Amino acid sequence: MFHDFFSWLQYDLGKTSEDGLSWSMALNGSQNLWNLFEGTHVLTLMFFAGTIWIIDLRMMGVAFRNVPFSRLNDKVLPITMLAFGMMVFTGLVTFFGRQPATFYYHDVWFRLKMIFLLLASINIFWFHFKVQTSQAEWDAMPTPPTKVRISGAVSMACWILVIIFGRFIAYDWYKCDKLEPNSILYAFAECANLYTDGENAESLEDEELMDDDIDPLANGGTMSPGALPAAPATDEVPAVEDTAPTDESPPDPDAAAPAQPTPGQGG
């Protein structure tokens, strides 16, 4: 649906000459800039999800039971919102700077993450406009009514899934080149658009995206018009997610250690 728009972001926005780089590609090839934004995205997640879960736990009647919901909510929500603002900003930059059309948009995990992000948002609106209208009745209750507890549980589950799916974006189990054409997941990720778009399919071949390694930076690629900047030295490779282990290639104790074991990527 948005493939053309994200392709424009990835390949054209900010490109001033035929041989030049778009902003997205320049960011992708930067030594530290993308890392700084992605790292901040993960760190703000720690503060956003952590604080919203405390509110969710109160709604479920399992934490701060002796504190009225409004008192907790009024004090914690500003912190949550500050972290949320930073998380969205850094998330957008992270998305923009790592091949939005070819890496993220057609990724199954990314799409699942977006779906649960949407569900979490709907739940917030449902809570605010439906459940919270009767807040005075249950505000001080140690165990709030069922609808409040359900809303808290839905919120918590949605954010847990958003984090898990965000983390899984790093793995290439269900990248388009690994999916069976005409399978449900292939259709879900709109993989056909990725390969039938002439210009981008050509670029994909240039970037060797059809191969197992998604990121040419991690693959030692070279800069060419329309492709990505020259790869930094091996120890400077900023890409992380693309070298993560997969279920096809689990960490082999006899081989080099698997990449990226840390808390990080996605979220």
Added chain:
Amino acid sequence: MDFATFFPGAADWVHNLGKVPPYVYLTDLYAPFGAIHLLGLSLLGGCMILMNLRLLGAGLTNESPSDVERNLRVWHIVGAAIVIGTGLVIGGLNAERLFTSHSFFVKMVSMLAALIFTFGVVNNIAKADGKVSLTSMIFGGIAMIIFLFAMGVFSVTEGISPGTFHVLTAGYAVLLLFGKRTRLIAGIAFVVMFGTVLEGYVVAGLDSFSTDLKNLGIARSVLGGVLLIALTGYEIYKDDATTDGRIAKMIAVMSILSWVATAAGGRWIGFS
């Protein structure tokens, strides 16, 4: 600086770690454990920020620090248990790489400080509603030295030093939340920190490997760090007339930043 430097004799053990139980059975579960690790970190982060902000006089100010501590205790412990439990698995599956990783070294040292702060100092201060015992002071001092050592390594190690950006910006964010007199400056500094990162890349023509950009980054970090310490110190000094209060606030700031450094160190393992 890495663990291989300090424990060269452990190289063989580390090399073989992935081949022995339980790790040999867990390789396929690497990804789920990594995701759960992140969930644990988020839960721990939420509890940690609320607890420390309370000691700083922000956040849940309608409840006493001991009330906040009591309500958060179980979730704090659950978060830490998840982080450590899953960390042992994903760390063991990647031991050889981590053994020579500077960033992992920073993460572990900083985590030691963070754990001492959280479970040995902050919780005790909160239980006593802000009163700082001699034991808390001693453990707080030890944790502070460990944390400053971790930050020193983080700051001067080639390849991972940009990760200190996270600690500095988190410091400004914390100041933004608890500061009364310096909130505006903290807010501006927070925006400037991010702004100069972007501007630097524009100045250097988006060539992020330029020396000018690197020098700009170092200058930004040094200036940002000095200003942060000055503003936080001033805020704490002016905000509380009692020695106990000032010490508690200083420990709370350090506690937050030590967890941020732990998470940032972990993230930069993948980047370095």
